[in-house]
Amino acid sequence: MTLLQISKLDRSFETGKGVTKALEQIDLNVNQGEFITVIGPSGCGKSTLLKIIAGLDTSHEGSVLLDNQKVSGPSIDKGFIFQEPRLFPWLTVEKNIAANLPVKENATQGRVRELINLVRLEGFENAYPKELSGGMAQRVSIARALLRNPKVLLLDEPFGALDAFTRSHMQEVLLDIWQKNRTTMIFVTHDIDEAIYLASRVVIMNPRPGTIREVIPIELNHPRRKTDPAFQEIRQRVLSEFEKVEEFEKTAAVR
Structure with missing residues (x-):
């Protein structure tokens, strides 16, 4: 069952140098109970995308529906x-x-x-x-954030400031919560291993203006081992996409 529908989403900001487009033509459907991770280079609009889904940013074009209702502001349906x-x-x-x-x-x-x-x-x-x-x-x-039983939990790099040991422990805690409650989660991270370890699907974004480059399903059972060949195979695929992102960024800079 589709819980979140994002269609033709654009977001631009006024700056001293004119208008800067942060997100462009974002299309994404998220099913009930999925764990989605979002990765991409700094400044590609990952946090902006979360804020729009949360209803904290409504100055955008396109459609964002949660449970078939237009997202027009913060509500108890969304935890952040x-x-x-x-x-x-x-x-x-x-x-x-x-x-x-x-x-x-x-x-x-x-x-x-x-x-x-x-x-x-x-x-x-x-x-x-x-x-x-x-x-x-x-x-x-x-x-x-879970107190009011939100339909979707949005996490903006929540473990980024933690040391490696604590971060690993928190990943286990969050997976345990997800497996017990099946709350739909959308998790932004810069860590490729973390993205693969947690996710049902990994969304890879291009640099600004942020577009979705690839959505990779992670068909591995939990618990997952980062050293397993199947995990490493997916990691190489994600890294390959990131190399394309870097080329995309260089080409855009030349233009």
Whole structure:
């Protein structure tokens, strides 16, 4: 079942030098329960695409439909995870997760406890952000975004600032969440291995103006091993596409 439909999406920005096109003719359908990763060179519009899907940026041309409804602004149907956790420093883990939720207190507490277990933060309910590691703080952000059961979870390089060990652990945590809940996820990253390791499909973008170069299905069962021949074969295919992206960028620069 198709959950998200993006058709002929264009986004331009006014700059001191005139109009700069960030995205051009983006067409993408995302099915319910898919895990999509988006990779591409810096400045190709990956984050802009996420913000448009989230309804945080509505100054675009083209169509964005979520569950057959036009995306016209932020809503509880869409959860967003930024590159940094953005927690309230004066609130505990439990209260950060439940912040600004307009539901009955007993319902909130039950759901918060469920999510604390889901993101593996048992025992840290009363800890404050300053007492958490980077990975733990990002887990709080994920739990908060999942609180209202969004139809799609949008993640903008959420593990980019983490060390390699913590990043690997967070990938496992996120996969565990996805496998248990089957929340549709769209995950932006610069890391090719991360993109392949997590995804149902990898979307590769060309440099600005951002267009979709290739969509590669990842037909590997979980758990995946990055050293397996099948994984490495897909990695070589993705790298080959990136070499074409680099050539595309050089050609565009000459023009």
